[in-house]
Amino acid sequence: MSKMNLTRRGVIKTGAVAGAGLALPTYLSAAAHSGYTNAPTGDTVTLGFNVPQSGPYADEGADELRAFELAVEHLNGEGDGGMLSTFSSKALDGTGILGKKVTFVTGDTQTKSDAARASAKSMIEKDGAIMISGGSSSGVAVAVQGLCQEAGVVFMAGLTHSNDTTGKDKKANGFRHFFNAYMSAAALAPVLKNLYGADRAAYHLTADYTWGWTQQESIQAATEALGWRTVNNVLTPLAATDFSSYITPVLNSGADVLVLNHYGGNMVNSLTNAVQFGLRDKQVNGKNFEIVVPLYSELMAKGAGANIKGIVGSQNWDWKLENQMGAKYTGTNAFVQSFGNKYGFPPSQAAQTCYAQTLLYADAAARAGTFNPCAIGEALAGFEFDGLGNGPTLYRADDHQCFKDVLVVKGAENPEDEFHLVEIVEVTPTEQVTYDPNHPMFAGGALGACNPGA
């Protein structure tokens, strides 16, 4: 019979070690077994979709969520398969990812960085999400991307347009399919010159956060390179709803172009105010006063109503792209059919980028043969693909930014129905919107090393 020597100090030590072990977060204990965070052990794999389900971008978040659900259906072999049949990579076969059925959890970012981080953290730690996707605000995307880097999961950004997401705030675990502010400006500038000439004076109203700043910096640089003059740039609070007091100084500023670096509800309200104050009927410097909205969305066009007619902007994708611009943009019609049959209306660009990101993640895992985020990162970096609606696309290894054609659009003058509010003016080829990885607008950060979470 053995004798047990229980001492007070011994009990405390044992208790402390056991307690520390139990207190380890779920993702760290999972990582200890497999070498990376939330390695799937059963016959399912969980993805986390973090979108604004409340707050000013909730409608875009709802459309993103629809696209995520559709992508999961197609990955699991349900529905008509959507863009799986047009995607240039054939690693996905409709049996989930690496033989595991795809499940998903959703979170509400509320378009607030702290809420988005809390929601992503919960999905990683409690629900075991192995990848986080979603967006609609660059502030949120940058915050969640940082969290995913720390936690050791992949972040497949949804709608985020700030240069910083793949610029100074880029991370090795983060990937962006959507275009950015620099690309918008590069695509828009030649069209603006053709439409409005090289002798213009621009007044900027800019949303006061990361996206607004980089959008304004990009469009100012591009238009000044054309010969335009920048009269003023006024930062407006993100929470502003009435822009009349910002619009009235434009009237007698000498500017003949108003650039609204606003998005979502901000843009709807500022454009409405600008039209109410007669800016679109005004003549300045012997020219018609013009309004430019660098980043467009179909949902914004719907919100702005008749005020959007004739106003020029840019988009990442449009549901009419393949029909109007040809088979180069294959995948568009397959996605529109899938989405339209399921939901009764065409998808937005936010939906398309989220759907594509989900397929790209799944495909990278299938090609890598593992869910290890670093192996998936290697599979995505430098990956060239086609058939997801945007034409030939490159996921550049230097900054994890996708490079593809950019659309210049304008509000339809006489829309035939509620789905034709935006007209494609031209498609700007990839080469024209490509920049050096060390471009000053993207400087200041480093990808760093991939973090598998182990």
Next chain:
Amino acid sequence: MDAIILQILNGLDKGSAYALIALGLTLIFGTLGVVNFAHGALFMIGSFCAVTVQRILSVSFKTVDPSKTDFLGNPSTYDTPYVVHWFGPEFGAGIIDWSVPLAILFAIPIMIAIGFIMERGLIKHFYKRPHADQILVTFGLAIVLQEVIKYYYGANPIQTGAPEVFRGSFDFGVLLGFDPNVIIYPYWRLVYFAFAAVIISAVFAFLQFTTFGMVVRAGMADRETVGLLGINIDKRFTIMFGLAAAVAGLAGVMYAPINAPNYHMGMDFLVLSFVVVVVGGMGSLPGAVLAGFLLGILESFASMTQVIDLIPGINQIIIYVVAIIVLLTRPRGLMGRKGVMEE
């Protein structure tokens, strides 16, 4: 000079909204002693009354157009509003065009009913509770109301246009001897200011020149004594709650063409309107109106580029700076009454 005139004009419409909301808040506080944080939500519901009327009048039937296809390649359909079908293209389209002014008729009974239900169903149970409890319950109610609106109408702003005849701008500059196109101001904002002036005058006239108003004013001054005279002051105060809800709702209806209604607009106005009430003086109706216009105009001036260049960020804090200065120099606000919230 032209910039100053423009900012004064600009402040008038925002000040009108502040004044109308603050007037309702003060009526409720003065009569029932309730701090109603759901009052901004009533303004928002008023705006959505305009949206609802526009949608009702635009209810359409579909006709298949075999010559066109929709986005899925199926035969296309086009919508014809029943109003246009029944009354003809010109008169029918005119009715839809005037949906915002017509929404006033719809909003008055709806808002009074909502006010009655709120007061009888929830708020009356909190009369004897601390102000903190009243704030919590009404704030919670405001969140519920805005989430209900978001569920049915979505999160994006909904364009609700003014009648065609009011869509242009008025050239004030020419009237004042300036060059054309120097001081221009949207017609609808002038309409809004005039509408606010009429509503405010009507509320004051109602309280000043009717027996009902006289009893309410007496009740606001000394509720117990009026009760001892055998007058059912509670019933009258409930009616005043409905009236305050209607004022907020009408302010919202007419504001719809100025800023596209969205579910969050009530919260945007609520906090500022409370500051307006405090600056004007708790319980003072003229104070609420005066402070509403004053702060609206000051906020507008603070948004001028020259002012922001001088003091960056002043546009976002001006109202609170003024509130601090007023409360330090006149603790009861501009026209506050002795004894209100001082016990």
